[in-house]
Amino acid sequence: MGRYIFRRVLQAVGTLLLVMLLLHLLTTVAIQLNGNPAQAFFGDKVASPAQIAVVEQRFNLDDPCFDQVGNPCLGPFVERLGQYAQGDFGTNLRGREVSDIVATAAPNTLRLFCVVLVTWLALGMVLGSVAARWRGSPGDHGIRLTSVLIDAFPVFVLLIVYRYVVAVPLSRWAEETFGEDSWPPYWFKPSFDPEHPWATVLVPGILLGLAGSAAFIRLVRAGQLESYQGDHVRTARSKGLGERHVVVHHVVRNSSVPVVTAVGLTFTEALGGAVITEGLMNIYGMGGVLWGAVRDDDVGLVLGIVTLLAAVTVVVMIVVDIAYALLDPRIRYE
């Protein structure tokens, strides 16, 4: 196992370098074709060539290769790698440290992810298990129908309805009922409040989790149905074990590998940003920051954040692979 992890980490470093190179090449081509993003620094103002030159230098855009279409610009790439290695992720166009931006945005995204994950696991595991256990029953059909309905209802519709129709009356009701200083009014605030990050992220997280749970419900149901068919479940029953024991130790336990995969994938996906949720609910998170950075031509910020996301994704995938081996002893990585 130790050797396997070492090999995977090496692989991960390689993957990461490749992602960064690809990212660099793409942005280089974009700069070469679209013109120098240093102009973006000045917004609508017309800057003098001297001012632009200063800005270019500040953001490492002064290399002449950026003017030559097709030049891979490896010099600035290596330079940036060196900076990253020293923990310097550069600044955005307004001079704020990228690491500082991430340090503010990432916790909010993680909070959102936690709420989403709990909602998601609770709904998926409970409804999926119920549907699998009573396969073909009205409950099963109901759950499957619900999951299709959820799928048909995009998250932004859910959030817009919540924010503009439900949230304000609910929030007012909560204020009147529980008092202004209590928690409930914050739960139903229609917009994110950095002073109360957990309370205001709760409802958007639950809604986002609900929207994502449909596929997960079906995944859990399918996984458990397969386990129910297994001969080992029949063996467990033949020992006279209670049905609850059989379900927990021989059905749910045996179908946990796909669940872990799904959680890992969602984690990386959620980090990349629930752009819509964050945007609609004014949550200052990774998705919103990345979206803004792309819109503003903020090359340094885009590169920094995407690199970070790639690193997290690679680490999560290693963790998922290790979890496989722990969950299923037949998986060996030697």
Place this chain on the structure above:
Amino acid sequence: MSRTQSAAEEKTVHKDESSAPPPLLEVTDLSVEFRTSAGQVRAVDGLSYRVEAGRTLAIVGESGSGKSVSSLAVLGLLPDTATVTAGTARLDGVDLLALSRKEHRARCGDQVAMVFQDALAALNPVHTVGYQLTEALRARRGMSRADARKRAVELLDLVKVPNAKARVKEYPHEFSGGMRQRVMIASALSLDPAVLIADEPTTALDVTVQAQVLRLLAEIQAERQMGLVLITHDLGVVAGVADDVTVMYAGRAVEQAPVVPVYTAPAHPYTRALLRSIPSASGTGRLPVIPGRPPSPAAMPSGCPFHPRCDAVRGVCRTEVPPHAVPAEGRMSACHFADDILAGRDPAPDGSGNDRGDSGGDHG
């Protein structure tokens, strides 16, 4: 053939010693139907058998003959698409099939346990062997973790798995086929059941290992005076181990008898054909086979279900279902011409008329 005969003779002595104790498990008139796209299909049709303490009943039949389904019905493990439509399964006088699901389940493992075929699939791949051996003891008897670990080692020792102490921590896929089947047996024995049903316990194993596992089963059965139901498709393995034989065909018992007379003088053409198709070491030339295939339960032939493949078929076989004839004491044969087959002669041809009337009258 001579080896099987001498083995069977040993069994006769054993049989005379035990003077008909009350049956531990008595299945009467069991019928199981499956719901399929082609409508209700009967997989087991009026099966009856009894197992006594310290005795072994072999249920022999081709795949699809209903032998596994009937034992799953006894344990209440039928798939959702199957239902028991008739019959009783009395275990110590209690009809299992009339119990609630929960009460039925409580008797599984405890009074009647099952050894499944293909132990690799039947054992849970994600739990250690030790866990699975004592799972029922821990969950049902509240045994402590430390005691359970000790008990797991004892159980593995009982089924002669070498180095038991280290192996309880391993997973099923780390065991060889034969060892896995031993684990399966040990796990079925963990609650000391009175009756053990072994469903083709040796199918996935090679011949030498088959013999070892069967011998082990026979030893444990004799030691604990259990009732053993051995389900197999191989009449060859039955001789050395079983006391009684039930031959099944198309969901019905076609012949029931003590093991010795079945081998020397079968009373049903199907049994006779099965015996002929056991390969022997001395045999030369082609091995006789039974022509055709067993009927699909959805399209049963009229009359005797075996008539399309029978080598002694007569007109009556095509139209009338044979009654359960008693051609000799303690024997049952579902054949219109049971007496003739038992006596080793072919039934009289259709033309001679009186024979047809005779056999109908005899057994009706």
